[in-house]
Amino acid sequence: MxxxxxxxxxxxxxxxxxxxxxxxxxxxxxxxxxxxxxxxxxxxxxxxxxxxxxxxxxxxxxxxxxxxxxxxxxxxxxxxxxxxxxxxxxxxxxxxxxxxxxxxxxxxxxxxxxxxxxxxLTNLPRFSATTNVDHYLAAGAWTRIPFNVAEANDQGAFAAAAGRFTAAEAGLHAFHANLAYRRNGTSAPTAFEAQLYRNGAPAGGAGRR
Known part of the structure; x- marks a missing residue:
């Protein structure tokens, strides 16, 4: 034609x-x-x-x-x-x-x-978040620290209000976190551990610093 x-x-x-x-x-x-x-x-x-x-x-x-x-x-x-x-x-x-x-x-x-x-291949779900308040940690106890400020949030996969990332689809996802602490008064911590959670349950082993 x-x-x-x-x-x-x-x-x-x-x-x-x-x-x-x-x-x-x-x-x-x-x-x-x-x-x-x-x-x-x-x-x-x-x-x-x-x-x-x-x-x-x-x-x-x-x-x-x-x-x-x-x-x-x-x-x-x-x-x-x-x-x-x-x-x-x-x-x-x-x-x-x-x-x-x-x-x-x-x-x-x-x-x-x-x-x-x-x-x-493109438009990967990525986010960068921080916490904008101090969190007091009791000795020997786990305290959940919310990352409540989203500085970047491609695809909106991170919910700052809940401090939760929801995967857009099945696959391998990598997370990196930088945590630091400061002394409160005369206390002197000897160890600092962090634990990620997946679906409300601990994921992997705790990291000690």
Whole structure:
């Protein structure tokens, strides 16, 4: 299929932005004894209204997701040379193989598949928090110290009011903390221990300083 102008052959009009001026389409015979609609396509389209000084174009690859019957744009090559992965509602669950990359609109991140699962490549959940009050620690007793001021909080995964980080998805997460104490009066602590909690229970061993 091709369209090189608007209007009619006898009276052509200029191509407009987003007009498709060529396309290749594919359909297939189904188990119900009928042909599908055009479920795969490769189109060339205008990125701008065509003028004597501007003929910007792009290429659009359209596929049909597993379990669906209608095609949608999957990948575009834009006029500026950019490769554009069209945002999907989430990482695919079928037909995945190592090396695939998708833009997960729900996570707002690119994800890559290693053959087993999807891994977040961008927009990682990160936070930096501090505590803005003094906490008095009784000798030989554990005291929970809330980090109640979020200085940075990508994706909002850290809740300052509760001092709690909630993982956006399964995976390995690394945490680093800097803790210090000062003497209160004449007391002289001989040891200082810190313990992280996961889901309300101690996680790992306590660190002694």
């Amino acid at each position: 091709a369209q090189v102008a608007r209007g009619t052959p006898a009276n052509p009009a200029p191509i407009k932005a987003l007009d498709r001026f060529f396309g290749f389409f594919g359909a297939g015979w189904r188990t119900d004894g009928a042909y599908s609609s055009n479920v795969v396509a490769f189109n060339g389209f205008a990125e701008e209204d065509f003028t004597a000084s501007g003929n910007g174009t792009g290429i659009d690859f359209l596929t049909t997701p597993v379990g669906a019957t209608s095609r949608r744009s999957a990948v575009k090559f834009r006029a500026n040379g950019a490769l554009e992965l069209q945002p999907q509602a989430g990482a695919p669950t079928l037909g995945t193989a190592a090396g695939q990359i998708v833009f997960d609109a729900n996570a707002g991140a690119f994800k890559g598949h290693d053959g087993t699962r999807w891994w977040r």
